[in-house]
Amino acid sequence: MKVGLLRAVGVATAVYGVAVAALPDLLARPSGLADARGRTGPATRTALRPLAWRDAVSGLAMTLAPEGPALRTAAYVRIAADFGDAVLLGATLPGRGRKLSAVAVSVGWGALSVAGLLADRRRWGSGVMRSVEVGPLRVRR
Template identity: 80%
Template sequence: MNVGLLRAVGAATAVYGVAVAALPGLLARPSGLVNDERRTERATRTALRPLAWRDAASGLAMVLAPEGPALRTAVYLRIAADFGDAVLLGVTLPHRDRRVKAVVVSVGWGALSVAGLLAGGPSAERPGRGPFSRPCPAATER
């Protein structure tokens, strides 16, 4: 696990989440969720803010979680959110080009988190200790 990469992804996600919560147009405009005057309607702003807080909270969890199972859990949550966004936005956003861009961005962020889990790097876990593995009793009895 590359903790530095995961913390960077978490920090970027948290900052973006706070920014979108404050200014929902940052997400609404590129997603095509604006009216003819390119303004974000009140209902759209209301709907986007919880999504933004989810991103802020999950990103902050990636930054603050202790290395190990807690950090992996925060990263799994982030990956599920990103890939879920790709699926949902990919089928529901208006205009095909907006859907494609949303899928690319969402999958890209999710892939960064997957890469951080799979990569070695600063604070990499010991070899053979994946997220679901248990230590071998024979190895610990020496």
């Protein structure tokens, strides 16, 4: 598990979630959920805020969870949310371009969390002290 990557995804997700909860237009406009003048209707704002809060809380969990099973679980929740967003937004957003963009962004963020879970700290290193394995040799820098 690459803790630093998971923490970075968590911070970015939490910040984005808080921003969208406060200003739903940040998600509504690029998703094609605003009207022709770029305004987001009250019902759309109401529907987007809980999703944004989900992102804020799941990102915060990834940021603060202790390393180990708690962080792994927080990452699984985040991955499920991102891949779920890809499926649901890809199926329901207006316009092919917006659907493709939403799928790409959602899968991209989910993939970062997957990479963080799958990365082997022994192979890739962690923090200031990194280790390198070459055949039977192991060198610490």
